[in-house]
Structure formats: C-alpha cells, structure tokens
Amino acid sequence: MAKVILPTALRAFADGQKEVEAAGSTVGEVLEALAAAYPDLKRHLYDDAGKLRQYVNVFLGEDSIRDFGGLAAPTKEDSVVTLVPAIAGGREAS
C-alpha cells in the first residue's frame, strides 16, 4: 500500500496520524481510499463537486503530480504521496 503523509492541519481528521497507508494503483485511487477510510477528512480534501480542493497540492515522492499526469499518476506499493497545503488568503477588498 502507498504511504500518505498528511500536513498537520489534516492529521486531526485521521486520528492524529502523520502517516497513513492507503491502497490504489493511481494517486487518485490512493486519495479516494484515504477519504473512504477517514470520512471526516473527505470534506477537507474534496469540494462539493468531488474535486480536490484548490489548496491540496499532491506530491509523489519529491515531485508534484502535475508533472506526472495528475491524479492518474501511477503508484507502486512503496510510493510516498505527500499532501502539501497551498496557504493563501488576504484582505482582498481594495
């Protein structure tokens, strides 16, 4: 099973764990298995339309999955998937 490393903000929704294992042959499948195993985590990973939230960056090993086919990027038994939040905000109104 692939290993998924969670940022501190999301560990609270996976019983406080930093690393969890999840099965799947692609990054997308691994993340779906993760969400199925930890339902409280799901709403913070996916929006109402079922798409990964904008702030969720996914790395496979050292590289962003954007460079490797996105969620279709294949995973192996020893793959390490790291979720890295994009941090953004601001006062906005001019």
Added chain:
Amino acid sequence: MSERVRIRNEVIGAVKVEAEAAYPYECCGFLLGSDANPGADADDAASRTVEAILAVKNEREGDPARRRFSIGPQDYLAAERKAEETGLDLVGIYHSHPDHPAVPSETDLAQALPWYTYLIVSAERGAAGDVAAWRLAEDRSAFAPEEIKVVW
C-alpha cells in the same frame, strides 16, 4: 463555543513587527507551538499554545501583495521540518491586513484549512493594531473567533 488559544506575548509582538515592516504589503508566516489535543474534537479549550513564529516571504509581489498573500509548497515543507526540529508543531498561519480590520475575508475563508489557528493583525497606516485569532468551523461555513490568552 468559542475556543481559546494561548499565545506567548513575544509572538504577538513579533507578528506586529512583521506587519509594520511589510506595510503597505501583507506579511505572512507560520505559528509554531503545541496542541495537547491533536484530535479533531478540539473541545479542550486551552489545549493549544503558540510558542514562536516562522516568517515566510509573501509569494505575491507588487500591488497584489497589498491585499493577498500566498506561501508556496516548498516553504510549507521547510516550515514543517523546522517545526519538527525544534520539537514543535505547525499549528497555524499568521498574516496582516494592511488598512483593514483583523477579520477574515471571503478570500481567507475560501482558502482556509481546518484545525489551524489563523492569526490576523491589522496594520492601519503602517501601525500594527488589533490582533485576532480565528479557526475554520468544522463544516467550513465560517471562521469562529478563538479567544486569545496571552501567556509569558
């Protein structure tokens, strides 16, 4: 229920210094500390203590940096490593609102992560003012205020 976060006095001071130095642009960075209750059910009101800040470069530049901030993934990963090295956890984010109240905006809400303490400092005409702490509601609908307990 309003939660409470314990924040060291020097953290409040350091965030104000950052806000004033960055004015008229937004400053940003991480809050490092500990949370005795790592579960999602944060009903232990004073379980979180903020011990230090880690200032990060606002990736927004020029005019957009007056009203937006962003922190890149490499800076995030470096901050988590730094926190671990010092035996602390990354427990939140701070940023400034130049000439704007210390209240989360729609932008803040849309981009917000759960669990983190969001510390916002107002910088009115370059002088740091109110400092307020917020946490995203479980259903992501809004930010709820976190009462700040200043500790020495």
